[in-house]
Amino acid sequence: MEYMIGPxxxxxSFRRGVASPSDLSSSSAxxxxxxxxxxxxxxxxxxxxxxxxxxxxxxxxxxxxxxxVSGTRxxxxxxxxxxxxxxxxxxxxxxxxRIGTGEAMASTDRLTAIVGTPYAAMELREARGxxxxxxxxxxxxELSGVSPAMxxxxxxxxxxxxxxxxxxxFTGGEQIRTHRVLRRGYLxxxxxxxxxxxxxxxxxxxxxxxxFGRSFLGxxxxxSGNMALAERLGTLPSTGNRRRKRVPEEEGxxxxxxxxxxxxxxxxxxxxxxxxxxxxxxxLENGLAGYFLRFFEIVEYCRERGIAVSARGSAxxxxxxxxxxxxxxxxxxxxxxxxxxxxxxRSSPPDIDLDIDSSRREQVLDWxxxxxxxxxxxxxxxxxxxxxSAFRVAASGLGIGSSEMDTLTKLLRYRDNGAWRRxxxxxxLERSLLLRGLPSHLAPHPCxxxxxxxxxxxxxxxxxxxxxxxxxxxxxxGVEEMGxxxxxxxxxxxxxxxxxxxxxxxxxxxxxxxxxxRILGGAMELLDSGRTIGVVHVESPAMRGLxxxxxxRTMEDVGRALALVRPGAAAGGGRRNYMECLHSGRIQQGxxxxxxxxxxxxxxxxxxxxxxxxxxxxxxxxxxxxxDLLRRQLKKGSIHEEQVISICRRRCMGxxxxxxxxxxxxxxxxxxxxxxxxxxxxxxxxxxxxxxxESPALYMAxxxxxxxxxxPSRVYLEEARRMGVEFSPPGVNTGRWLTCxxxxxxxxxxxxxKGMGAVEYERLEAGRPYRYPSEVLSAGCxxxxxxxxxxxxxxxxxxxxxPEALMQLEAGDGGFFPGIPQGTPPLPDYSRETRLAMExxxxxxxxxxxxxxxxxxxxxTVPLKDVPVSGTFGMWxxxxxxxxxxxxxGFLMMEDxxxxxxxxxxxxxxxxxxxxxxxxxxxIIVRGRLERGSRIRGxxxxxxxxxxxxxxxxxxxx
Numbered sequence: 003m004e005y006m007i008g009p010x011x012x013x014x015s016f017r018r019g020v021a022s023p024s025d026l027s028s029s030s031a032x033x034x035x036x037x038x039x040x041x042x043x044x045x046x047x048x049x050x051x052x053x054x055x056x057x058x059x060x061x062x063x064x065x066x067x068x069x070x071v072s073g074t075r076x077x078x079x080x081x082x083x084x085x086x087x088x089x090x091x092x093x094x095x096x097x098x099x100r101i102g103t104g105e106a107m108a109s110t111d112r113l114t115a116i117v118g119t120p121y122a123a124m125e126l127r128e129a130r131g132x133x134x135x136x137x138x139x140x141x142x143x144e145l146s147g148v149s150p151a152m153x154x155x156x157x158x159x160x161x162x163x164x165x166x167x168x169x170x171x172f173t174g175g176e177q178i179r180t181h182r183v184l185r186r187g188y189l190x191x192x193x194x195x196x197x198x199x200x201x202x203x204x205x206x207x208x209x210x211x212x213x214f215g216r217s218f219l220g221x222x223x224x225x226s227g228n229m230a231l232a233e234r235l236g237t238l239p240s241t242g243n244r245r246r247k248r249v250p251e252e253e254g255x256x257x258x259x260x261x262x263x264x265x266x267x268x269x270x271x272x273x274x275x276x277x278x279x280x281x282x283x284x285x286l287e288n289g290l291a292g293y294f295l296r297f298f299e300i301v302e303y304c305r306e307r308g309i310a311v312s313a314r315g316s317a318x319x320x321x322x323x324x325x326x327x328x329x330x331x332x333x334x335x336x337x338x339x340x341x342x343x344x345x346x347x348r349s350s351p352p353d354i355d356l357d358i359d360s361s362r363r364e365q366v367l368d369w370x371x372x373x374x375x376x377x378x379x380x381x382x383x384x385x386x387x388x389x390x391s392a393f394r395v396a397a398s399g400l401g402i403g404s405s406e407m408d409t410l411t412k413l414l415r416y417r418d419n420g421a422w423r424r425x426x427x428x429x430x431l432e433r434s435l436l437l438r439g440l441p442s443h444l445a446p447h448p449c450x451x452x453x454x455x456x457x458x459x460x461x462x463x464x465x466x467x468x469x470x471x472x473x474x475x476x477x478x479x480g481v482e483e484m485g486x487x488x489x490x491x492x493x494x495x496x497x498x499x500x501x502x503x504x505x506x507x508x509x510x511x512x513x514x515x516x517x518x519x520r521i522l523g524g525a526m527e528l529l530d531s532g533r534t535i536g537v538v539h540v541e542s543p544a545m546r547g548l549x550x551x552x553x554x555r556t557m558e559d560v561g562r563a564l565a566l567v568r569p570g571a572a573a574g575g576g577r578r579n580y581m582e583c584l585h586s587g588r589i590q591q592g593x594x595x596x597x598x599x600x601x602x603x604x605x606x607x608x609x610x611x612x613x614x615x616x617x618x619x620x621x622x623x624x625x626x627x628x629x630d631l632l633r634r635q636l637k638k639g640s641i642h643e644e645q646v647i648s649i650c651r652r653r654c655m656g657x658x659x660x661x662x663x664x665x666x667x668x669x670x671x672x673x674x675x676x677x678x679x680x681x682x683x684x685x686x687x688x689x690x691x692x693x694x695x696e697s698p699a700l701y702m703a704x705x706x707x708x709x710x711x712x713x714p715s716r717v718y719l720e721e722a723r724r725m726g727v728e729f730s731p732p733g734v735n736t737g738r739w740l741t742c743x744x745x746x747x748x749x750x751x752x753x754x755x756k757g758m759g760a761v762e763y764e765r766l767e768a769g770r771p772y773r774y775p776s777e778v779l780s781a782g783c784x785x786x787x788x789x790x791x792x793x794x795x796x797x798x799x800x801x802x803x804x805p806e807a808l809m810q811l812e813a814g815d816g817g818f819f820p821g822i823p824q825g826t827p828p829l830p831d832y833s834r835e836t837r838l839a840m841e842x843x844x845x846x847x848x849x850x851x852x853x854x855x856x857x858x859x860x861x862x863t864v865p866l867k868d869v870p871v872s873g874t875f876g877m878w879x880x881x882x883x884x885x886x887x888x889x890x891x892g893f894l895m896m897e898d899x900x901x902x903x904x905x906x907x908x909x910x911x912x913x914x915x916x917x918x919x920x921x922x923x924x925x926i927i928v929r930g931r932l933e934r935g936s937r938i939r940g941x942x943x944x945x946x947x948x949x950x951x952x953x954x955x956x957x958x959x960x
Contacts, residue, residue, distance in 0.1 A: 005211050005225075006232035008039030009066060009077045009116070011171045013441050014048040014384075017188040018202075020180045020440060021173050023048035026208070027055035027063060029173040034211030037232035041066035041077045046092060046463050046475045047384060047444065050483055053237055064235035067463075069095055071132075072103060074125050077116040077167075081134070082236040084112030092463035097472055100376065101459065107131040114231065116167060120160035137165040137231070140224040142217035144205045145169070151220030158223065165227035166218045171206040178204060180436040187395035187437075246289030246487075247455050253291045256322075257282055259298065263325045274321065274334060281322045284346055293487050296453050297354055298326040300370060300491070308504060309366065310359045310497035310511035312686055316343040317354045318678035328354065330515040331681050336558070338678045339612045341630040348631065351487055355449075357686075359501040360493030361708065364469075367451065367491060371471055376457035379464050381450030381481055381488060382473040385442045389414055392437035397430040446471055449492040450478045461486060496538025496690065498708035503693050503701050506743070514689040521557060521688050524695035529688070530554040532936065535721040535902070536705040537690045539564065539683040541712050543883070543895050543904040550936035551581065558603070560684035565609045565675035576670070580607040594666060596620050608670040610677035621663050622649050636668055643668070698725040700743040707740035707751060715741075715754070717882050719847050720897060722748055729849040731795035731841070734778060735771045739763050754845045755794060756954070757787040773800065775807045785811070793955035794844040795837070804840070805829040808955065835950060843952030852899040853923075853949045854880065859898075860927055860946060867901035869938070874931045877903055877938075878946050881919045881926060886912065894940070896926065905930060907940040915943045923949040 010026045013019040023040060030038035038061060040052045049065050056063025066079035069092060080088040087109050094106035113134040117123050123136045138157045140150050150166070157164040172178060181202055189196050209217070218225050260278055268274035285291060297313075304311040305327065313329045319338035323329040333340070344352035358366055371378050387395065390411050397407045410427055413419045422428055446467050452458055452474065461484055464472045474481055481488055497511070504511045521529065532550035534540045540549065540560065548563050562580070571577045583590050583605035589598060593606035600616050601608065608614060611633060618629035635641035643664050650660035694701045702722035706715050719729065728747045731737075732755065736744065739760070740751040752758050752766070762783055769781030775797050779788050791797065792807035802810060806829050832840065834850060841849050863878040864870070879898035886892040890909030895902060905928055907915055918926050925946030930938045 004036040004229050004232055005034075005166075005214055006037040006039055006064070006228050006235070007033075007035040007168060007170060007208060007211075007214065008037075008064070009041035009068060009167065009169055010038055010052075010208075011042055011068070011169070012040060012048045012052070014045055015043040015068075015171075016045070016441060016443055018043065018181070018185060019171060020177045020184065021171065023052035024055040025173050026170070027052055027059055027061070029208050030056075031059035031061045033208060035061065035214075037062040037064055037235065039064040039066050039077075039079055039235065041068045041079065043068045044070075044092075044096065045444070045465065046089070047382075047441075050476060050480050056237070062232065062235070063237055064232075065237070067092055071095055071107075071126070072130055074117070074122050074130060076118075076122065076126060076136075077139075078110075079114045079116070079231075080236050081112045081114055081234055084134075084236055086460040087112050089461065089463040090457070090459050092475075093459035096463075096465055100464065100472060101457075104131060108133065110134045112236075114235070116165060120157055120162045123160075123162050136162070137227060138162045139167040140164045140218065140221055142168055142205075144217070149220070150218045150224060154221040154224045163227055164221070164224040165231055166214075166221060166224040167228070168209065168214060168217070169206060170208045171202045172204075173208050175204060175207060178202070178207075180440075183396055183399060183433045183436055184440065186399035187397075190398040190401070191395070248286070248289045249292060249455065252295055253286045256285070256291045256295055256298075260322055260325045267325060268334075271334075277321050277334065277340070278325070281320060281340055281344075284340075284344060285322060288346075288351070290344075290352070290487075292455060293352075293354075293453075293489075294322060294326065294328075296370075296374075296489065297323075297328045297356065299373075300356065300366060301327045303369060304358065304362075304366060305510065305512060307362075308501060308511070309362050310494075310501040310504070310515075312357050312497070312515060312682060314355045314357050314492070314682055315353070315679045316676050317352070318682045319343040323354070327512065328356070329682070330512065331678075331685050333678070336677070336681050338681070339615060339626060339630065341626045342612055342615065342676065342678065345627050345630050347627045348634075350482075353488065353490070355490040355492060357492050357494040357497055359497045360495045361498045362501070363491060363493040367471065370451065370491075374453055376459060377455065378451060378453045379458045379462075380467070380471040380473045381447040381452060381478050382444045382465065382467075382475065383447045383477050385445050387437045387440050387442050389434070389438060391442060392440075393430060393434040395437055396433035399433070400426050400430050402426060402430060444473060444475070446473050447478055449490045450481075451489045451491060452481050452486045453489060454486060458486075494538070495708045496686070496711055499536070499538065499701065499704040500686075500690055500693065502704035502707060503697060506700055507693075507697065511689075514693065515685050517689060517692070521555070522692055522695075525688060525691040526554060528691050528695055529560060534687075534691065535713065536702055536711070536718050537687055537694060538711060539687045540691075542567075543885075543893060547904055547936045552584065557681070557684045557688050560687055561677070561680040562604065562609055564680040564683050564687075565677075568675050571609070571675070576607055576609060576674075580605055580609065583607060594621070594662060597666070608666075608674060610680065611674040612677045614667060614670050614674055618667060621667070622646075623653060632667075697743075698722060699727045699746050699748055702727065703741050703743040703748045706748070707742065713882060715750075716847055717897070719748070719750075719849075720852060720899075723852065724899075724901065729847075731798065731845070731849060733799040734766070734775075734791065734796045735799060737796065750845055750847055750849070754847060755787075755790060755796075756844045756846075757784075757790050762787060775800070775802060775810045776813070779811060789955045790844050793840045795841075795849075803829065803831045804837070804955075805831065836953065839950055839953035840955065842950070843954045846952075854899050854925070856950055857925075857947050863927060865900040866896070866898050866903045869903060869932060871932055874929060874941065876927060876929045877905075878925060878927050879903070880924070880949060881915075884912075884916065884919070886916075892916075894926075894928070896928070903938055904936070905938045905940045907943065911940055911943050915940075918943065918945050921948070923951045925949055 007030050011019045012021055012023045012026055046067050053063040064079055066077055068077050091106045094101045094103045111133040115136045116139045120138055123138050126132045126136055140153045143149050154164045185201055264278055301311055317323050318329040318331050319333050319340050319342050321333050413421055444465050446469050462474045462476050467473045500511050532546040534546055545567050548567050552563055566577045579590055590606035597617055614633045615629040618624050618632050646664050647660045650663050702718055706718050730747050730749050732749055732752050737752050739753055742749055752763050765782040772778055788811050793804050795804055797807040838848055838850050860878050863876040879896040882895040882897050884894050892907055892912035894905045894907055894915055927944045927946045928940050929942040930940045933939050
């Protein structure tokens with residue numbers, strides 16, 4: 003019989019369900035059902051997965067949701083053409099401020115509702131205004147305690163239509179235990195007393211079709227209703243690249259903006275005009291004018307407010323994007339491919355990713371979503387239970403207290419700890435394994451938003467979020483599968499540093515980036531020497547080492563370094579080949595003659611994905627779009643050697659030449675880096691390097707205020723010190739929350755000070771200006787915090803040394819004379835060791851000097867800036883960062899007062915170094931030798947003298 007099974011609850015019925023949509027689909031098919039109705043509680047996150055799985059199984063997958071509308075709970079299912087109505091109804095229930103429930107109910111004629119009682123059916127139809135068919139569910143006797151025949155008779159007597167339903171939550175009995183652990187844990191977290199109805203039982207296990215039919219004997223109308231509903235319900239709308247709407251007004255505006263700027267930018271260049279017209283034709287034909295205009299509006303909003311912004315990725319290959327200000331590099335000058343960004347032969351649409359100053363990304367996002375109204379929404383991501391959250395849920399269900407739970411959570415990596423001998427702890431750990439991987443909740447995606455001409459909630463349902471924005475029920479892959487264009491707005495802390503620097507200098511970040519194509523002398527020297535700590539995109543140890551090894555003269559050289567540093571370039575041999583050619587000055591030997599001109603700038607080596615496409619154009623005679631498509635096929639392995647050889651034969655190539663062509667194309671297609679992406683990052687890096695050279699104190703303070711990048715704040719402070727910058731503690735009247743530059747000095751932000759939180763800083767700021775330390779105490783800051791401020795030197799701008807400030811705090815307001823009590827002998831200031839220890843203990847930053855300067859360098863060691871180019875040598879310093887590799891080897895980045903060094907330590911030396919560096923104040927001695935480039939290979943390690951440790955003030959004696 004053609005029965006429908008449902009409603010089905012998957013693990014997207016958060017905090018209840020435990021079965022995946024695919025599992026429910028395959029079980030429905032294997033147990034003889036022709037249709038499954040997935041109806042999770044309040045969400046539709048699993049519909050795409052369920053529909054796809056049902057298609058593979060050869061059964062119908064109906065879309066539904068279990069929803070409470072104005073006090074009436076029902077399962078709503080979409081009939082043919084009802085998907086949009088269902089999405090809007092769900093959105094109106096969860097987000098009534100976006101669309102009213104009454105408005106959504108007025109367009110429900112293509113939906114079917116299944117309710118629990120005839121009264122609920124009447125309420126839904128008459129009081130709520132539901133326009134579709136309303137059915138009353140008949141349950142099997144095992145679930146309701148009433149025979150289906152009797153239930154059907156009562157329903158029919160009220161004039162309602164019955165339908166046989168069997169709510170399913172499990173596909174097997176083993177899932178019941180997982181469900182009970184999950185429910186028990188969350189009921190404890192919600193502080194609710196468990197009821198029998200809070201748990202599903204074995205009756206929620208999916209039956210087979212035969213058992214389903216037997217359970218409804220005597221309820222023929224309910225069974226007939228079930229079979230009719232199975233035929234009537236619609237499946238998910240066809241996904242994929244739907245035809246986008248063309249809007250003449252938007253097309254005209256886009257063409258007008260591009261045409262108005264091309265004359266100024268390209269001075270009437272015929273080639274530029276031709277490329278612009280060609281791109282515009284493709285953009286308009288595919289209904290993408292609005293997509294480009296939305297990015298243009300975002301960029302203009304950012305530009306007007308001094309917010310650094312730049313497109314990343316292949317979008318820089320579009321001249322239209324360049325003219326709109328979305329991209330920062332010229333695609334003609336740098337020979338970038340439009341087809342790499344938007345290939346008309348591919349079914350997938352283009353994708354623009356926009357990097358934005360991370361400190362103001364939320365501001366931009368809020369503005370865009372409010373401006374878009376119902377046409378815009380943020381994309382979601384499904385947060386799954388990982389080891390810690392799973393353990394907390396399981397432990398809560400066992401009644402383990404929060405304090406013990408915190409301790410055990412920290413010990414999850416240490417299973418041999420004695421704490422796990424306690425039976426409750428062992429049981430919680432065992433049960434937590436059942437929960438790992440189960441979806442927990444929806445959260446906003448870090449960067450994705452969607453925009454459409456029509457309301458987004460007619461394509462996908464929307465959900466509230468803790469951040470306040472409305473998010474889709476589908477993740478980034480889901481919204482693209484539905485044919486929606488995703489816009490990625492990514493927060494980038496490196497751009498925050500640029501924004502902050504430019505705001506003080508009165509410059510536009512866009513101009514700084516576009517000038518990055520011309521590297522000035524100081525910036526070129528900085529990049530060529532690898533002194534790029536704090537320079538966005540090029541500050542990692544691997545990148546700094548590669549810059550030293552290369553000869554950096556142009557922005558293009560930086561782009562090549564960014565391509566070569568990728569793991570694929572090393573694994574595929576591209577890095578080795580390029581460096582050998584660079585140092586020998588010869589084109590790569592294996593380069594085919596036809597490619598010498600194409601790859602001349604790269605020494606005959608394919609560095610970029612576009613190089614593979616260009617090679618296919620030259621060797622196989624393909625056009626730009628076809629060659630890019632071939633590159634993608636080669637990368638995915640969907641085109642084989644025989645097919646490429648066949649193309650070569652048609653071009654009259656011999657077997658040997660055809661084999662060489664295949665070897666070249668297939669050998670590089672898998673690891674090449676996008677040239678447009680590399681050059682965009684290079685332009686940003688060159689612009690940031692210029693700012694670092696021009697205004698070192700301001701730029702490095704901005705890097706610290708932005709939260710840094712690859713390293714902790716102390717590393718950036720020491721880099722600034724090596725550039726001649728000095729530091730001051732945050733002043734009680736002038737210090738800010740974030741690090742800043744004042745009169746050429748870097749002043750750490752008050753957020754570094756121990757005990758200072760946002761609330762305490764607001765109190766401090768509200769009470770300004772201060773004359774005496776005791777006034778800060780009166781402003782509501784606690785004595786402990788005031789002592790920390792005193793010992794850190796924050797009252798220095800008032801004329802109080804740290805000991806004097808501490809004394810004045812103890813003396814109190816002093817009446818008319820609140821200074822230091824009369825008769826107090828002069829107080830000696832801290833020694834330099836004590837001052838430095840206080841800075842480390844209270845700010846975590848050594849402002850007065852590098853702690854290593856207090857120690858005598860061990861015999862036989864050289865300063866890191868003077869590492870010799872040959873022979874073996876000794877080095878000494880503190881660890882900045884380490885990275886362990888497989889097999890026990892690893893990298894150590896160390897620094898002293900003169901510079902930094904990156905050291906490779908083979909096994910077991912790296913393990914020895916890790917044990918030495920366990921103590922925070924430890925230093926290490928390394929003997930090594932310089933290998934090709936700037937990488938040092940360690941040969942021996944030993945413990946160095948201990949650095950000065952942190953110190954905190956104690957209350958003065960009475």
